[in-house]
Amino acid sequence: MTTPLRQRKRPTGLPICMLLALLLGLAGPSRAETIRIPLSIDLPLLRTMIVNQAYHDPGEQTTIVSMAQRCNEITLSRPQVGSDGERLLFQTAITIHWGTPIAGACLAPLFWEGSLVLSQQPVIDGNWQLRFQTIDSTLFDRTGQPAQLAGLLWNLVKEHVHSYLGTITLNLAPPVDNLKQFMLNQTSDSQNEQTSRVLAGMHPDQPVVTPAALRIDILAEASPIDHGGGTDEPEAAMATDAAAQARIIELWQSWDAMLIHLIGQLADKPLSVEDRQLLLDVMLSVRYEFDAALSGNQLTDSFVRDQFVRSWQVLRPLFRRHLDADTSASLLGYLSFFTAADALTTLDSLGPLLGVDISRAGFYRLAHMLDEGPLDESGNVNPTLRRILGLGEPLAVPADRPPGTEGSNEAPEQIPEPVADPPPAPTSSLNRWLQAAGRLAALLPAGPRPAHADTLPGIAELRSWTAGITPADQLLPRVHRILKQVAADQWRQPVVKGLDGSWFTRMILATAWQESCFRQFVVKDDKIVFLISYNNTSIGLMQINEKIWRGIYDAQQLRWNINYNGMAGAEILALYLERYISKRPAKMSLKDGAGRRYLAAWLYALYNGGPSQLEKFPARHRTGDFFRSDKLFAEKYDRINGPDWPASVDCLPAR
Secondary structure, three states: OOOOHHHOOOOOOOOHHHHHHHHHHHHHHHOOEEEEEEEEEEHHHHHHHHHHHHOOEOOOEEEEEEEOOOOEEEEEEEEEEEEOOOOEEEEEEEEEEEEEEEOOEEEEEEEEEEEEEEEEEEEEOOOOEEEEEEEEEEEEEOOOOEOOOOHHHHHHHHHHHHHHHOOOOEEOHHHHHHHHHHHHHOEOHHHHHHHHHHHHOOEEOOOEEOOOEEEEEEEEEEOOOOOOOOOOOHHHOEOOOHHHHHHHHHHHHHHHHHHHHHHHOOOOOOOOHHHHHHHHHHHHHHHHHHHHHHHOOOOEOOHHHHHHHHHHHHHHHHHHHHOOOOOHHHHHHHHHHHHHHHHHOOHHHHHHHHOEOOOHHHHHHHHHOOOOOOOOOOOOOOHHHHHHOOOOOOOOOOOOOOOOOOOOOEOOOOOOOOOOOOOOOOOOOOOOOOHHHHHHHHHOOOOOOOOOHHHOOOHHHHHHOEEOOEOHHHHHHHHHHHHHHHHHHHOOOOOOOOOOHHHHHHHHHHHHHHHHOOOOEEEEOOEEEEOEOOOOOEEOOOOEEOOOOEOOEOHHHHHHOHHHHHHHHHHHHHHHHHHOHHHOOOOOOOOOHHHHHHHHHHHHHHHHHOOOHHHHHHHHHHHOOOOHHHHHHHHHHHHOOOOOHHHHOOOOOOO
């Protein structure tokens, strides 16, 4: 209790007002702030936790009384959990058999079947033990009408059923301990001791019942961390040197792997078309954003954190619906995961108080709360991911197998005769990276291992597909045949009313012309190499970005198999057409050439820049302020409209 001011001794020689000012000035910076981290238990999850705690028999039943060879037996079943807005409503079916056992017989047995509904107030103690206090109860008969029980039956319900349900206790200490360790992993070494003290002081607020969940705020007191009076804001610091960018790249790849790991948890769930679209949107948006940030030299210390927070806010409702945690082994891990993920979304407030930030180890620990399996950062084709996203089975590998040597983009043997250096590759309009990003590409992990040597074609076959060795008048018709075939294989009717397969073929031809000038291989330093963009990200005939489409396509096949590269490009175009453009009202009539030309340019913009172009290209079209890539593609699309268009392809080198 505070001592009254008049009972204190006034210090000699120092006016009381000055003393108070001094005390207030000293106390201000160290004043503790209350941290609130939500621990939210959705009502379906709460029901599952109660079932695992109290309904032990198959079929979500439990026999709480069984005596005299089952002459006296009470069984509970079909538990349900709901809410009236302020309190929990717990309902359970009850079956009572009760008689008098005599000489192995059960005389005058009573039988009653109905249900009990309890109105309960959840309470939690300092040891994180969650209990449920019964405020009111009502019995119902089999028809759902309030039951009028005889004294014996009512006493049995009161003595045994109420008593048993009153013992249900859920231990929430494990998920809270997981959260503490998870957050400690995100703390810098210099702040570890202070953060440990704050985490040790975590305690629960009393539960609050909402219509959909039981919320228990985790409370802690923390003083702002003293950064030495500096004004720097490291969270917004731009990563300008190679080491800083390498660190962020590595962290982002762990985040990307964690996202794919998280999506993989939905493999056996009944996902709707909208669910699959949302997952695809988030994955592509995350990857295109990273691509753009790296190309624009805009990576900051907070980039990965911001991506995680925004993505989790979008995905959280979907995962809450589908991750029902229906096995006892996964319950606490499931709750731990959601609590930790929700805690990370409060980093804007937690960071200054705890020195918390997202780390690679944190992503691994977060993923392992759901599944102990390793995060896959290899980039190999992930069939489960493709199926979840609605892309179907992995592309079948064509007969032409990928040549290559480990760790190299060179063909397996040197070209015998010297050749002239090929002209510079046309700048791929896919993902305009700055030159600095190209230098950073070497920091990214190597791609998948190449195919085994016994699957490689001979050098003669490889030379026949190489620009600069095979004359343009021979190479172009061969590539043309491949593109027509992949277009025919990929086209499915009806995609968009008013379109046909010939339009799609023209679309693929114009895209290949724009992206690579119909080249899969070129000559460099007297070696055959696959065509790669200047920033080392996009590969081959259709210039498929390996980072954006990792896990969806086989990187080695993209590099060394021209058929496979064409198939992947056609599938991406069809994906954007079917899953994005076709869902929007037509801006123009597709019955005339102008409408089909507009659609082609719109589709190429998505192929080039990702889902964000769904809105951005129509805006450019309205103002006429087109990108250079928009104009170049439109020119090529216009040219591919007659039998003599190959004569205008002047970007292939002569032998």
